Amino acid sequence: MKRQAPLFLSRPSRHRRMPDSTQALRVAALRLLTRRDHSRAELESKLAEQAESGEQLASVLERLQDERLLSDQRFASQRIVSRAKRYGNARLKQELRQQGVSDEDIVAALPEAGDEAERCRSVWARKFSRPPQTAEERAKQMRFLQYRGFSGDAIQQVFRRSNHGAEE
Numbered sequence: 001m002k003r004q005a006p007l008f009l010s011r012p013s014r015h016r017r018m019p020d021s022t023q024a025l026r027v028a029a030l031r032l033l034t035r036r037d038h039s040r041a042e043l044e045s046k047l048a049e050q051a052e053s054g055e056q057l058a059s060v061l062e063r064l065q066d067e068r069l070l071s072d073q074r075f076a077s078q079r080i081v082s083r084a085k086r087y088g089n090a091r092l093k094q095e096l097r098q099q100g101v102s103d104e105d106i107v108a109a110l111p112e113a114g115d116e117a118e119r120c121r122s123v124w125a126r127k128f129s130r131p132p133q134t135a136e137e138r139a140k141q142m143r144f145l146q147y148r149g150f151s152g153d154a155i156q157q158v159f160r161r162s163n164h165g166a167e168e
Helices: 020-036 040-045 054-066 072-083 091-099 103-113 116-127 135-149 152-167
Strands: none
Touching: 020 040, 020 135, 040 054, 040 103, 040 152, 072 103, 091 103, 116 135, 116 152
């Protein structure tokens, strides 16, 4: 009895048959994409060694994008949602740019992170048990939040709130 190939390996009826090396490259790409979303640039760098040519790789990636299996905008949205609880907008933007996501896709996905000042306050509250008592402590806490990619405005809001809470 002949075994059937899984659905994602069977060739679509409306497309012409791909050469075996292109099919193998597509399968490798799909294996990576089933674990998690990747940006196009990230997937391209992971598959570059397996491709016979740049044209072959580009055509496989184009086809995946046409089939909506590969999407930088979806990748950016998922990445921002998963990391927004720990990082500020500047850090999120930097990470996405490093992974080859366009500025337009980043700007479209960034609102999904929520209010940066609230996220900054949450990170600060988890890390530090009390408002800073000295200028050195305040500087240390501010550097921590800056390293996490929070804006100066968000950090200032956190410290204004913590000072108001301490005075009451």
